[in-house]
Amino acid sequence: MSENYATVNPCSMCMPMGSVMAFKGIEGCMPIFHGSQGCSTYMRLHLAHHFREPVDIASSALSEKGAVYGGAANLKKGLLNVIQGYSPRVIGIATTCLAETIGDDVVQIAKEFQREEPHARDVAIIPASTSSYSGSHEEGYNEALKAIVKTLAKRSRSNARFNLVIGSIISPAEVRYIKSMLEDWGCGFDYTLLPDISETFDAPLAATYLKIPEGGTPLAEINEMANSRETLTVGGSVWGGGAGDYLEKEFGVHHTVLPLPIGVEQTDRFVGKLEEITDLGLPEKYERDRGRLLDAIVDCHKLVAGVRTAVFGDTEMALGVAKLLCEMGMDPRVIATGSKNAEFVRRGEGLTPGSEVLSGVDFSEIHEAVARNDIELLIGPFTGRQISKAENIPLLRVGLPNHDRFGASRQMVLGYEGTTGLVDEIANTIVEMNERDR
Ligand code: SF4
Incomplete structure (x- = not known):
């Protein structure tokens, strides 16, 4: 650190x-x-x-x-x-x-x-x-x-619902995607998703201005979270002591923590857990999405192999993207976050030998690591743009904050579908980089 x-x-x-x-x-x-x-x-x-x-x-x-x-x-x-x-x-x-x-x-x-x-x-x-x-x-x-x-959350009578806590900051489109996935799975209304920013941070254009936007997790559902049969936190794998841990400690609601479903393996773990919770198999649509993700990775593997990349930003997002880069045969040489977190370092170092894993750093330190490691591609929030400009390296904008491009609310890198989109973006950024260098 x-x-x-x-x-x-x-x-x-x-x-x-x-x-x-x-x-x-x-x-x-x-x-x-x-x-x-x-x-x-x-x-x-x-x-x-x-x-x-x-x-x-x-x-x-x-x-x-x-x-x-x-x-x-x-x-x-x-x-x-x-x-x-x-x-x-x-x-x-x-x-x-x-x-x-x-x-x-x-x-x-x-x-x-x-x-x-x-x-x-x-x-x-x-x-x-x-x-x-x-x-x-x-x-x-x-x-x-x-x-x-x-x-x-208040203890009353046990119910058969499960809690899905979104343990790290993702986009409103990604929350909508997770909700539609649960609907396709036949979960109906048997779950509570917390927090639900799918509408509150990405509302449709309306004639009248609402001081408090519609949407969000219903309060009645949060009251019931103490009575649920189980909590699954996605994206909280490097931070302990959150909402799921509290519900487990205070009310005995069993808690499982998973990383964000980015890439093949991490999404497999997420859908595997959903299969276990619901006792239902993966809907065929997602089997096909998984196949398309593998196809997208195979399509671009020769182009992207070994590209030295620096990934930075929020802990879970940076680790998830770095894991995907490993699956694509790329080289996530620098993995960095501004938050201080020893588990981030442990997990990052376990991904690929020889990577520099930095926690609690600022952009001046990330810049030094980028220069030291002869980085070819940057992936992270727009705040890395000064390094991109100074070193003439492309920056693929992923995560919060993103002030200089449109569509941050609709960015999707989760699940088989979102990851496929990210694989294409990475490959196209490398194509443009190669064309520029030629
Ligand atoms: S804006 Fe500054 S003073 Fe306010 S909470 Fe953040 S660091 Fe603290």
Whole structure:
């Protein structure tokens, strides 16, 4: 892991930003940041540029006075404004660095507010502790998911449903794909998918503006997650202590964790687990998709073999893409993430001998690794574009954030179908690279 004490061009984002991705995936939820106003402005802009959707995030707008005397009054006023302006069913409170540093007890403030304000009694309030100096947006996302089930899931009568927790940030199109896969599988409504950003971050054009977008995981389903027979987390394999672990520890709901279904083997593991949970075989459509993925890999194998590639970005996404590159016969020489995570390093080093696996690094360190390893292709978020320009290496944009290209909400790299699209994109990028070099 990196031991630098200064970050130059970070390869990860703010912890509260990750919490927004979780909060916006539940029905009727409005997030508020307890801290200075700039934090919510920065993250609203960041997410709106990526998803090209309006993203409202309230702020308790702490000033110097709040920082010295405590921010309870500001937070209570902010919560009241949110209730009056947005009529939410749920409010997710994420703390920023300032609120954590002054040590405000947000859980206690929220309880007091609900006692004092009759308007607030029907609104669920979910506090999540997300100071950016203690983690990345990935940890903020996980922390918020855990806070959601901690606040809303209630033990009553056991049911036959299963929980599907999306353990790392994926696109709205990918969530839609997983849902349609479960429908094709005949799962009907027997599962709860958390968080469901399929509509909230990628809504159709509408004549009237909705302050809180439609969609998200229904609250009644989250209440029932404590009674489900099993939880499957996809994409949470390097982070422990998330929503699934909480449900297992508190309510005895059996928990399985899998990596993101990118590539042949990891998607096989995902569908294998679905077969086990549902006791139903893989629908034929997906058998054929699997065959098409293998065909796509065979088609381009001579072109892509041995291409030295640097993959960076979110932990699960970077590991999933690196695994696919191994399946394609490519050389993922550098695998990097901005989050600090020892399991990422262990898993990355196990993929292919000789790769440099870097965790907790910024883009200046990734740039050095790219130069050291004579990299030919970059795969990761648009934030790697400066390396691409400086080294004249193509960058295939995958993952969050992507501000300078359209369609980030509809990017699909999951499952047999999504991976096939990614294989084609990789091959075409290499074709263009070779043409340019000629
Ligand atoms: S690092 Fe802290 S202060 Fe800066 S934007 Fe993120 S949460 Fe706010």
